Amino acid sequence: MVSHPLQCLTFSLLILPPLILSTYFLAAFPKPPEPLYMHSSLASLPKTSKTWEIYPEDFYPNGAYVAFPSGRVRYWLLGPEEGRKIVLIHGLSIPAMIWKNIAPELASRGYRVLLYDLYGRGYSDAPQTTYDANLYVTQLALLMQYLKWDRALITGVSMGGGIAAAFTGSFPHLVEDQIVLIASAGLIETNDLPRTAKFMSSPLVQTVAASAPVRKYLQGLINSTHHAEKDQLDPIIVRMQSAHLPGYNAALSSSLRDGPIRGQAAALSSTGFKNRKVLLIxxxxxxxxxxxxxxxxxxxxxxxxxxxxxxxxxxxxGHDLTITHSDLIVQNLLAFYAGPKPTA
Structure with a gap:
């Protein structure tokens, strides 16, 4: 009989505290979600920056910004308003300037051309998030909705081809019957990714690359370079974004690891692509x-x-066909799009 109170006390000391603690954690209401952190875009740089010489905010005419839940997006509209609508999607590292030899030509032929910077590049914000197909697909869908575009011809280069595939699979009603994929990613196998790309896209390396000392060093290298020739601007804009934009390297890293450069077989084989015409260059x-x-x-x-x-x-x-073979690209696009218009 003497041990009974002792047993009760032992039970109280050993069992009740964990039970109460577990009940508290199970019943506790979570904190509200933190707002999505936004890294700055090229728009944050002073107008005296060399970046503005190479890729100014008004690189194309008729540009504007629009704010979406995942950040502010920079876009441009070229060509007559009544023209047939085309969306040009750039690739992994170079923003919309990659279409500099293509977009004006299409606009001059009567097409209404939409260009925009993907999240994490150029003048669009760099949200601190996963850069997967859903992020890019939603970005374009919201942009088309904002512009009141019911449908458009979709053209993508490199990773932009993977985005075009994912977009067509997700929102086929927004895509006209003709799709163009130039040097297109989307099905790259992991073994074909360069070891350097895999290493540089690791979270540890990206943390170091995005640190203030490393970016300061890169900025010094950029400022010491001489004025580049016109044909050399594209690699320089990559280095400038890496040096000045804290979210750029993380966006590239996540795009390589999580983005639409791989894994788009389901989208490409889906009903979204059924009875469409695809031009691959x-x-x-x-x-x-x-x-x-x-x-x-x-x-x-x-x-x-x-x-x-x-x-x-x-x-x-090579890979930079929109620069090295722009005339060939334009000729093939115009010939491909010259077919009968899809029914509404």
């Missing part, structure tokens, strides 16, 4: 997205789409 010497992926994309499309699609092979062409 790819260079045989592409060392970023190997030429073999053009055929893989074509083979992944629905059977009826394969028969209506075509692959334009650019002999000895």
């Amino acid at each position: 790819h260079g045989t010497k592409d060392q970023t997205v190997f030429y073999k992926y053009a055929s893989k994309i074509l083979e992944t499309l629905p059977p009826e789409t394969q028969t209506q699609s075509q692959l334009v092979t650019v002999e000895d062409g």
